Amino acid sequence: MIRCEKLAKIYPGPVAALVDLDLTIPAGQFLLVCGHSGAGKTTLFRLIAGLETPTHGSVSVNEHDVARLGRGGLPYYRRRFGLVLSDAPLLPQRTVAENVALPLLIAGVSRRQAFERVALALERVGLAGRAHELPPTLSGGEQQRAAIARAVVHRPSVVIADEPTAQLDRDNAEEVVRLLRAFHAAGVTMIIATHDEALFASVAQRRIVLANGRLVEDTW
Amino acid sequence: MVKRGWWEGQTEALGRALTLLGRAPLVTAVVTLVLATALALPATMAWIGAGVTQWFGGQGTEPQITVFFQQTIDREEALAIVQRWREDEAVARVVFVPREAALARLLQTDLGEAIETLPDNPLPDAMTVVPRRFAPQDVAQLQQRLAAEAGIETVQVDTAWVERVHGLARAGTMVAAALAAWFALGMLAQTYLAIRLQLVAAAQEISVLRALGATDGYIGRPFRWFGWLQGLLAGCVGAALWGGLVAWLTPPFDELARLYGLGGFFPFPVWAGGVALVAAGAVLGALGAEISLRQFFRASA
Numbered sequence: 001m002i003r004c005e006k007l008a009k010i011y012p013g014p015v016a017a018l019v020d021l022d023l024t025i026p027a028g029q030f031l032l033v034c035g036h037s038g039a040g041k042t043t044l045f046r047l048i049a050g051l052e053t054p055t056h057g058s059v060s061v062n063e064h065d066v067a068r069l070g071r072g073g074l075p076y077y078r079r080r081f082g083l084v085l086s087d088a089p090l091l092p093q094r095t096v097a098e099n100v101a102l103p104l105l106i107a108g109v110s111r112r113q114a115f116e117r118v119a120l121a122l123e124r125v126g127l128a129g130r131a132h133e134l135p136p137t138l139s140g141g142e143q144q145r146a147a148i149a150r151a152v153v154h155r156p157s158v159v160i161a162d163e164p165t166a167q168l169d170r171d172n173a174e175e176v177v178r179l180l181r182a183f184h185a186a187g188v189t190m191i192i193a194t195h196d197e198a199l200f201a202s203v204a205q206r207r208i209v210l211a212n213g214r215l216v217e218d219t220w
Numbered sequence: 221m222v223k224r225g226w227w228e229g230q231t232e233a234l235g236r237a238l239t240l241l242g243r244a245p246l247v248t249a250v251v252t253l254v255l256a257t258a259l260a261l262p263a264t265m266a267w268i269g270a271g272v273t274q275w276f277g278g279q280g281t282e283p284q285i286t287v288f289f290q291q292t293i294d295r296e297e298a299l300a301i302v303q304r305w306r307e308d309e310a311v312a313r314v315v316f317v318p319r320e321a322a323l324a325r326l327l328q329t330d331l332g333e334a335i336e337t338l339p340d341n342p343l344p345d346a347m348t349v350v351p352r353r354f355a356p357q358d359v360a361q362l363q364q365r366l367a368a369e370a371g372i373e374t375v376q377v378d379t380a381w382v383e384r385v386h387g388l389a390r391a392g393t394m395v396a397a398a399l400a401a402w403f404a405l406g407m408l409a410q411t412y413l414a415i416r417l418q419l420v421a422a423a424q425e426i427s428v429l430r431a432l433g434a435t436d437g438y439i440g441r442p443f444r445w446f447g448w449l450q451g452l453l454a455g456c457v458g459a460a461l462w463g464g465l466v467a468w469l470t471p472p473f474d475e476l477a478r479l480y481g482l483g484g485f486f487p488f489p490v491w492a493g494g495v496a497l498v499a500a501g502a503v504l505g506a507l508g509a510e511i512s513l514r515q516f517f518r519a520s521a
Contacts, residue, residue, distance in 0.1 A: 075434060087427065103432050106429065106434045
């Protein structure tokens, strides 16, 4: 379970990206995060994933406060997540397989076993034949599927995806939703930001709306 | 899950480091040449310095102790003393100077006319002693032992000269050491900059690795290998440059030594210097990378 209490992030300016947000996300939930650009979705995701430190308030996972992890503990905390964020794009100089293998290699899995699991993940997202190509040679939909493969290859407990269907045509977007639904069915908590709520209507269990860094709507 | 062994992690990082080195071959070549020069230059100066010190310590300028026998002892007794000192462990060689030979030499000087007027040869038998070790304390100790010998009147040694030679050698060694330290600092700075540039160029990759849960150790490993490899490469090129310089300089120095009767010019073996340069390059490269990484991680924490 992820709990955000009085969570705030104020950037120099000052710009309040997130203001006193209280949010509890039970394990295994499919949460849709909606709101206009600049509403605070990405900041919320970065705070939950431990990529940013809050100005005040706290994020805790299973009652453990992330702020207390310290510099040494944060990398291990981040490994619980599968990220599809613009902050974590596919690395253009590494092949698709090498990109997808990164979470496993970082976690210390043997190279042989890592690439066996990469092959399975790529097969699941329909990119088995593109494993040895560089990301810039893939289409937008293929890149997004590769990013999803990288997000789930290490079997994280939570997947955070920021606009995973943006700039994709309808078929590719539906394919991405189908994949996310499949991983959610396997017990993974899903936190998805989107502008296209209709696309996720059949799978989302909860919907929250952010506006100007505040939680303005929470629908179960 | 099967965890990776230490070697597998290091091999993977080494592969990444080789990729980084190969990505900009011209930059790698230029940096290697700069680092190699920083290594080879002080090494060459140290080699020349060691050779010149060897010359000063050589036979052409060795310190001599002049020993005058008492007028009261006869020739056989003097020769017995000479023989005893020839067998002494602290003595390289002894030359006996009979009083007749000393007088003949003196007559050829400006004092010759004055000496000729004397009824008898005023000079005693003498011997010159060349010590085996030239350090001032060794020469002084030998001088004391000679002075204590029965039948010896006076012992003369130019200790100031010995100290001057050793002072010069010490100064030369210090200059070489200062230069080596200076260039080592330069090499550290250059490696620091090279790694820093690599880190800046890889900023996006590092950011992604961090987001995926990589530790500083994992992120820094290829760059540590990079610094070590860059230093090793510079050490090898530096050793080759130095070897070439030594090969080029040895004949003229040998010729100079021959003209002054100083023997050959072989300060220390070329292979030993080469190995030292390669090792120094690798160590300095690794150290520069470590400093750069620590600073980068501290700044980006």
